[in-house]
Amino acid sequence: MSNYLYCGDNLQILRDFVGSATVDFCYIDPPFNSQRNYYTGRNSSPTFIDMWHWDHLAAQKLQEIQAQDFSPTTIALFQALPAIIGSGSLLAYLVHLTLVIQEIHRVLKPTGSFYLHCDPMASHYLKLVLDTIFCPQGGEFQNEIIWSYRTGGASRKRFARKHDVIFFYTKSQQWVFHAPKEKSYMMHRYGFKKSNFQLEPETGRQYSLVYGRDVLEIPAIGSDSKERLGFPTQKPEALLSYLLQASSDPGQVVLDAYCGCGTTLVAAQRLDRAWIGIDLNHESIKIGQQRLVDNFGVSCLENIIIHN
């Protein structure tokens, strides 16, 4: 099994290096259009920038959507959107993601599954994009998963915002799905070991997950979490393990095109999946690489191809 870690712009890397219909499972956790910079630890330069502007490059990308091989519904969506949301940061963000999602759709196998992690500020627009790419080509919307967490502050002006949205789409009407079950059932039926189940880092207790529902209560990485690497927006490995075990099998190929500090890659490696990670930022790649070595030893790097 070969793993690939690429440092560079995901659109270019997907187009140049990832073959059509080669990926079984893809999860992405792109920037959310939060219009701010993210720093690792006390570094003075940002690890990644989540600022979007309507500029020459964004206009070029919009033209690509209108000129290229997109479905008539995607083209119609982007003809309508500028009048609805204006030609600003949100449109720039959506055209970027649309080009990347189109490539992800291409690299997915016909039985492949796609998970897009986003937040409620943009999720309704992203669902339109996903519907126009997946559904006209035989794919289907499966779930809107709510990842609910408790970290972060409260607000005096509104209810505290304590969830992210993860969309689950399949490329066709046939896909892998192992409905998550109670721990004892999974151990008996599928030979899962205790180590396949994540424990709450702080208390050592099993998560209060109600298995198999579309609302996930998995603790976010807290300031004293053992998993914490100081990487901004790091997601818990338990979240990725849960999705991977539901939607892929050992030996299959997993892609994360915004892999950050490597959470998906570590979860995939632990579950015996092959993986492809892409990130634009050298620091993210460095942290992810070190994390893989710390967890699995240098031998797991033998298969890693760093492409700068």
Ligand SMILES: C[S@@+](CC[C@H](N)C(=O)[O-])C[C@H]1O[C@@H](n2cnc3c(N)ncnc32)[C@H](O)[C@@H]1O
């Ligand atoms: C929200 S973080 C991902 C965090 C990741 N899920 C984790 O647990 O570590 C988003 C990542 O996307 C990367 N990124 C942003 N634009 C990108 C692009 N065009 N190509 C590849 N990576 C990109 C950023 O460098 C950042 O590391």
